[in-house]
Amino acid sequence: MPADALVSIRDLTVQFRTDRGWVSAIEDISLDINAGECLGVVGESGSGKSVTALSILRLHARGTARAARGSIMLDGRDLLRAPERDLRRVRGGDIAMVFQDPMSSLNPVLTIADQISESLRLHQGLSRAEGRSRAIELLDLVRIADAPRRADEYPHRLSGGMRQRVMIAIAIACRPRLLIADEPTTALDVTIQAQILELLRDLRAELGMAVMMISHDLGVIAEFAHRVVVMYAGRIVEQAPVGTLFSAPRHPYTEGLMTSLRGRDIPGQRLGSIPGRVPDPDESIPGCRFGPRCAHVEAVCRAAVPALVSISENHDVRCTPRSQALAPACL
Amino acid sequence: MPVTSETSVEVRDLTMSFGSGGAGRRPTMVQVLHDLTFDIGSAETLGLVGESGSGKSTVGRILVGLLKPTGGSVRLFGRSVTGADRAANFAAVRSRVQFVFQDPHAALNPRIRVGHSIAEPIDIAGKHSRRDRDDRVRQLLELVGLPRDSADRFPHEFSGGQRQRIVIARALSLSPDFVVCDEPVSALDVSMQAQIVNLLMDLQDRFGLSYLFIAHDMTVVRAIARRVAVMYAGSIVEIARNADLYADPLHPYTRALLDAMPRPDPTRIRPRTIPGEVPSLLAPPSGCRFHTRCPHVMPRCRDESPRLLEIAPGRQVACHLFTAAETTEP
Amino acid sequence: MIEASTVPEFAATTLAPRQRSMILRRLVAHRSFQIGFFLVGVLAIAAVLGPMLTNTKPSAMHISHRFSPPQAKFLFGTDMFGRDIFTRVLYGARVSLWVGFAVAAIAGVFGTTLGVLAAQFRSLEGAIMRLMDALMSFPAILLALGITAALGPSMNSVIIALSVAYVPPGVRIVRASALVVRELDYVQAALIAGARAPRIMLRHILPNSIGPLLVHLSFVFAYAILAEAALSFLGVGVQPPTPSWGNIIAEGRDYALQAWWIVLFPGIGISLATIGLNLLGDGLRDVLDPKLKG
Numbered sequence: 041m042p043a044d045a046l047v048s049i050r051d052l053t054v055q056f057r058t059d060r061g062w063v064s065a066i067e068d069i070s071l072d073i074n075a076g077e078c079l080g081v082v083g084e085s086g087s088g089k090s091v092t093a094l095s096i097l098r099l100h101a102r103g104t105a106r107a108a109r110g111s112i113m114l115d116g117r118d119l120l121r122a123p124e125r126d127l128r129r130v131r132g133g134d135i136a137m138v139f140q141d142p143m144s145s146l147n148p149v150l151t152i153a154d155q156i157s158e159s160l161r162l163h164q165g166l167s168r169a170e171g172r173s174r175a176i177e178l179l180d181l182v183r184i185a186d187a188p189r190r191a192d193e194y195p196h197r198l199s200g201g202m203r204q205r206v207m208i209a210i211a212i213a214c215r216p217r218l219l220i221a222d223e224p225t226t227a228l229d230v231t232i233q234a235q236i237l238e239l240l241r242d243l244r245a246e247l248g249m250a251v252m253m254i255s256h257d258l259g260v261i262a263e264f265a266h267r268v269v270v271m272y273a274g275r276i277v278e279q280a281p282v283g284t285l286f287s288a289p290r291h292p293y294t295e296g297l298m299t300s301l302r303g304r305d306i307p308g309q310r311l312g313s314i315p316g317r318v319p320d321p322d323e324s325i326p327g328c329r330f331g332p333r334c335a336h337v338e339a340v341c342r343a344a345v346p347a348l349v350s351i352s353e354n355h356d357v358r359c360t361p362r363s364q365a366l367a368p369a370c371l
Numbered sequence: 372m373p374v375t376s377e378t379s380v381e382v383r384d385l386t387m388s389f390g391s392g393g394a395g396r397r398p399t400m401v402q403v404l405h406d407l408t409f410d411i412g413s414a415e416t417l418g419l420v421g422e423s424g425s426g427k428s429t430v431g432r433i434l435v436g437l438l439k440p441t442g443g444s445v446r447l448f449g450r451s452v453t454g455a456d457r458a459a460n461f462a463a464v465r466s467r468v469q470f471v472f473q474d475p476h477a478a479l480n481p482r483i484r485v486g487h488s489i490a491e492p493i494d495i496a497g498k499h500s501r502r503d504r505d506d507r508v509r510q511l512l513e514l515v516g517l518p519r520d521s522a523d524r525f526p527h528e529f530s531g532g533q534r535q536r537i538v539i540a541r542a543l544s545l546s547p548d549f550v551v552c553d554e555p556v557s558a559l560d561v562s563m564q565a566q567i568v569n570l571l572m573d574l575q576d577r578f579g580l581s582y583l584f585i586a587h588d589m590t591v592v593r594a595i596a597r598r599v600a601v602m603y604a605g606s607i608v609e610i611a612r613n614a615d616l617y618a619d620p621l622h623p624y625t626r627a628l629l630d631a632m633p634r635p636d637p638t639r640i641r642p643r644t645i646p647g648e649v650p651s652l653l654a655p656p657s658g659c660r661f662h663t664r665c666p667h668v669m670p671r672c673r674d675e676s677p678r679l680l681e682i683a684p685g686r687q688v689a690c691h692l693f694t695a696a697e698t699t700e701p
Numbered sequence: 702m703i704e705a706s707t708v709p710e711f712a713a714t715t716l717a718p719r720q721r722s723m724i725l726r727r728l729v730a731h732r733s734f735q736i737g738f739f740l741v742g743v744l745a746i747a748a749v750l751g752p753m754l755t756n757t758k759p760s761a762m763h764i765s766h767r768f769s770p771p772q773a774k775f776l777f778g779t780d781m782f783g784r785d786i787f788t789r790v791l792y793g794a795r796v797s798l799w800v801g802f803a804v805a806a807i808a809g810v811f812g813t814t815l816g817v818l819a820a821q822f823r824s825l826e827g828a829i830m831r832l833m834d835a836l837m838s839f840p841a842i843l844l845a846l847g848i849t850a851a852l853g854p855s856m857n858s859v860i861i862a863l864s865v866a867y868v869p870p871g872v873r874i875v876r877a878s879a880l881v882v883r884e885l886d887y888v889q890a891a892l893i894a895g896a897r898a899p900r901i902m903l904r905h906i907l908p909n910s911i912g913p914l915l916v917h918l919s920f921v922f923a924y925a926i927l928a929e930a931a932l933s934f935l936g937v938g939v940q941p942p943t944p945s946w947g948n949i950i951a952e953g954r955d956y957a958l959q960a961w962w963i964v965l966f967p968g969i970g971i972s973l974a975t976i977g978l979n980l981l982g983d984g985l986r987d988v989l990d991p992k993l994k995g
């Protein structure tokens with residue numbers, strides 16, 4: 041574990057109980073999030089991004105989900121095995137999360153101010169009035185106009201983008217050391233999105249806050265992340281610094297992602313997509329799980345699950361033909 | 372006999388206000404839509420973009436009858452759904468308008484089998500026998516590219532993109548002529564976005580659907596819309612043909628919007644975002660509501676609010692930069 | 702093992718749709734649900750089969766065996782009139798569990814109906830919630846005490862009194878979750894398709910908002926058993942000679958030091974039922990609604 045890693049995930053496998061027994065939604069995920077760093081996570085719908093994020097805070101329901109393997113270390117403690125009481129302190133305090141679904145993640149019977157100040161009152165013991173004025177400051181910070189009035193409103197009176205910003209305000213209220221942001225800007229127009237990213241960047245600089253940014257929007261990732269992890273069907277398939285990933289993607293899936301972005305500049309043109317679909321977690325596919333959709337599939341791909349191989353410093357790829365061609369000879 | 376018309380939707384001077392304020396206080400009305408006027412032709416897609424909170428969803432919800440506007444008129448397929456016979460006229464066009472939601476997770480009742488969700492509009496309209504209905508459901512599933520046996524499964528068994536297809540199937544169940552798509556692909560990955568957008572375009576070609584397509588992603592709007600309307604603080608500030616808007620944005624807000632588009636290129640430095648505060652609805656800026664943030668602001672902008680004027684065929688802008696020439700003419 | 706958690710309040714229904722599909726399976730796998738289900742199940746079976754498990758009547762007095770300690774003939778001993786405590790506890794279980802069940806059922810029906818109506822119709826909301834607030838401003842047990850006193854002590858008054866006391870929190874819970882559900886897109890979709898209020902309420906709102914209520918009701922069931930005991934202890938509960946766990950203890954309290962078995966066994970009944978129902982409720986809560994915890 042690198043000395044500066046804030047959170048360090050090793051070999052994490054999370055399974056869900058289904059009709060067909062326990063099925064792995066994510067498998068052997070290993071990644072580090074360094075203090076003050078922004079880690080981007082991209083991947084197709086259903087690839088396991090949210091499952092990974094929720095695991096860090098252990099937010100899966102008992103009985104349906106289990107971490108079959110692995111560890112998640114924060115300050116020398118394994119969050120997967122920490123007692124519930126410790127975890128409660130971590131959630132919202134050390135690590136905060138912006139949930140993917142702002143529509144149903146706010147409590148409809150509490151005002152915005154109450155919901156924002158809840159964790160402040162819990163973790164920092166603020167009074168009700170202090171909480172409210174802090175909530176108004178936070179609403180200002182996430183660029184919501186008329187903050188004092190909005191503070192006293194209920195969630196259903198806000199637009200989709202405003203709700204999403206309220207979620208962000210809740211998450212940053214306690215100045216966490218790690219912010220996990222699951223699709224935090226999907227409901228925002230690009231100018232406000234830019235302002236929110238700016239805000240997160242400032243918090244990062246000011247507090248050394250690390251951000252784990254999950255997004256479908258490769259534009260946001262390109263702009264915001266230092267390092268990017270690409271997930272496919274529950275596994276990390278590529279991991280690289282942002283510049284390398286966009287200029288020289290190595291995994292065929294990452295290449296596909298980049299290609300599907302091209303041609304978006306021509307009006308009326310059909311958008312490009314990767315043919316086929318992500319396999320369900322319980323679908324048995326021999327070897328590489330991207331194989332059935334891959335244009336470069338070879339016999340070795342079907343023979344065994346490719347390993348995540350380092351092809352240069354900080355650049356890992358899970359693709360047997362590619363890593364054989366590209367990995368340093370000594371491996 | 373229904374009035375046939377080339378335009379599916381005609382909106383004139385639409386205004387909308389909501390009561391504001393928390394519990395206990397006397398409600399003041401806050402106006403969130405200001406005199407919107409636009410048309411959507413049959414088999415046409417109008418893209419609607421703009422600031423978060425500028426009123427896009429409110430427009431969509433008014434068009435499908437979820438909200439009653441406080442002023443102006445809306446005609447759907449030639450029938451006024453805001454006037455005296457509002458209820459009767461709306462009942463007559465109900466089956467021809469539909470809505471696709473942003474969040475495919477919230478758009479389907481988790482306790483109801485997918486087939487029943489898709490058939491719900493048919494059941495409510497009460498027009499079909501059980502047999503016809505089941506046939507129709509299978510047909511719709513095929514149309515949106517899902518296996519026929521999906522009907523018996525529950526929503527949680529589908530991924531986000533598949534669920535969005537189910538939502539689209541439900542929207543198509545009564546063969547509507549006009550569909551409001553409120554950020555239908557925001558929650559999906561690029562590849563899935565492409566599949567859904569392509570599906571919507573195919574359906575338009577086959578059935579002559581019209582769309583109001585609300586989105587934040589300008590690249591998606593560019594792909595699907597024929598014309599685009601840009602909203603800021605409750606008003607339309609620009610309407611233009613797709614190609615014109617992207618090639619030559621006129622209104623300063625539109626320009627800012629296009630400049631702020633994130634590009635998948637880590638080497639590119641993004642231009643600074645628009646300075647200034649997001650406008651308050653309670654005390655909106657005087658004159659042009661964009662004047663507090665506009666790089667081209669003129670004295671006149673502070674006093675006089677610009678009207679949406681046609682400055683070229685098919686091109687309307689609400690900005691004094693473009694009305695100046697016209698008003699100085701005799 | 703990833704365990705259930707305090708999802709902060711705002712995490713709400715993020716996980717809900719997938720969770721709900723497998724409620725049963727997950728309940729069956731849930732340890733505290735298993736234990737709770739077992740305890741409550743055994744007590745319920747004992748209550749139902751009661752008359753078959755004993756060959757005497759709860760009111761039959763064995764005068765020569767007053768104050769017998771537990772022994773082969775009288776498993777749980779006898780009381781001051783020589784009545785068999787085992788038999789009385791079995792029959793008492795019928796009464797106590799029935800009171801608990803009836804209260805939970807009434808609180809459930811009224812809680813659901815009023816809660817969904819309050820969420821659906823703005824016009825009713827004010828009146829309903831004002832009334833509930835008024836009822837909730839008294840401590841439940843005081844309210845129940847007042848009502849039983851007014852109605853005259855009997856089993857039915859106990860049930861009515863406790864129902865009145867436990868309906869308001871149920872209404873609040875259902876209304877709160879119905880308000881969330883009402884704003885969800887699938888309800889909006891039904892509205893767009895022209896659905897009327899009954900369809901919206903019955904098909905969409907109700908099934909998706911009663912999860913938290915079920916959890917609450919399992920606790921109400923337990924509270925009601927305790928409250929019945931308390932009321933009986935105070936003399937306004939189920940009246941002798943009908944045995945309930947509460948009035949067996951009430952009658953035996955003067956002899957508690959010499960004949961501890963009179964109060965011990967009904968006490969164990971109350972404890973097992975309450976613990977069982979609480980475990981059951983914990984299980985339901987974890988499975989239906991992880992956010993309520995903490």
Ligand SMILES: Nc1ncnc2c1ncn2[C@@H]1O[C@H](COP(=O)(O)OP(=O)(O)OP(=O)(O)O)[C@@H](O)[C@H]1O
Pocket residue numbers: 056057065083084085086087088089090091092104140320321531560716719720
């Ligand atoms: N509670 C659950 N029960 C069963 N399966 C689950 C559960 N949560 C997630 N899954 C499965 O795990 C896989 C990964 O889901 P996850 O939500 O992490 O995807 P994602 O990458 O976040 O996708 P999206 O971009 O659509 O949010 C999916 O196949 C999903 O069906």
Ligand SMILES: Nc1ncnc2c1ncn2[C@@H]1O[C@H](COP(=O)(O)OP(=O)(O)OP(=O)(O)O)[C@@H](O)[C@H]1O
Pocket residue numbers: 196197198199200201202227228229389390403422423424425426427428429430652
């Ligand atoms: N039911 C309501 N009661 C009060 N105000 C409302 C209600 N619905 C919407 N509003 C207000 O109307 C304005 C416009 O909201 P709307 O949802 O139409 O915005 P939008 O353009 O769709 O934004 P976004 O892109 O963030 O979804 C906002 O200020 C919002 O707070």
Ligand code: SF4
Pocket residue numbers: 622623624659660661662663665666667668669672677689690691692
């Ligand atoms: S009217 Fe004036 S302030 Fe408004 S956009 Fe045009 S130039 Fe800017």
Ligand SMILES: [Mg+2]
Pocket residue numbers: 089090091140222
């Ligand atoms: Mg996700």
Ligand SMILES: [Mg+2]
Pocket residue numbers: 199200201427428429
């Ligand atoms: Mg909206």
